[in-house]
Amino acid sequence: MLRVFIGYDAAETVAFHVAAFSILRRSSVPVSITGLVNAQLPMWRERDERQSTDFAFSRFLVPWLMNYQSRAVFMDCDVLCRADIAGLFDAAWPDAPVSVVHHDYTPLGENKFLDQKQSAYPRKNWSSVMVFNSDRCRALTPQYVNEASGLDLHQFKWVDERSPIGELRQEWNHLVGEYPPNPEAKLVHFTLGTPCFAKYRHCEFAQEWFAERDAMLYHDRTGEYSRPARVEA
DSSP states (O other): EEEEEEEEEEEGGGHHHHHHHHHHTOSOOEEEEEEEGGGGGGSSSOOOOOOOOTTTGGGGOOOOOOOOEEEEEEOOSSEEEOOOTTHHHHOOOTSEEEEEEEOOOOOSSSSEEEGEEOOTTTTTTTGEEEEGGGGOOOTOHHHHHHHHHHHHHHHHHHOOSSSSSEEOGGGGGGEBBOOOOTTSSSSEOOTOOOTGGGGGGTTTTTHHHHHHHHHHHOHHHHHSBBSSSOOOO
């Protein structure tokens, strides 16, 4: 069984469920999805003023939640999975402690959803989709995750410098609004804001996101819509 952890934030509840649904309906193998809810986790650090989601740091508890055994995926909730999630596991480097898309970009805007300040730093968005080899990530204890600086965590300072950070193809973390359109993207990341926010209703893949949401809410057992799909104006 594949283990997938998705960040949960009350402000993006709909996005979380659409992300989970998009994974489940396309997976070729059994998959277990867990939402990272801070109140259920050993998280005691104060929220940083630059922190845009509740799961900014709790994502690094995934290896601990796995008891430092086997592989697991973490992803932000503002994603749409357009391919078999098993392919993401297959794409990870087998011997690397963690595999990510090695983004190399500068954010185009100063703000993102809900007028959150956009921060720029090296390796930005690398941690938004991660495939962990949990047994190689033993440095990520609850104490370390709560006490390490945000940059140490998100810039992977916890990875032994002798171990490479595995590299995934960009199609497994396509940044909508930051990269040129890519109709072949396998995992779409609405990093500036999911289409559920009015400002992003017409971004790349927005129509597809709304169709996924409607499929989740309105399909009956015959596979037909119980009411016509609709897209917000």
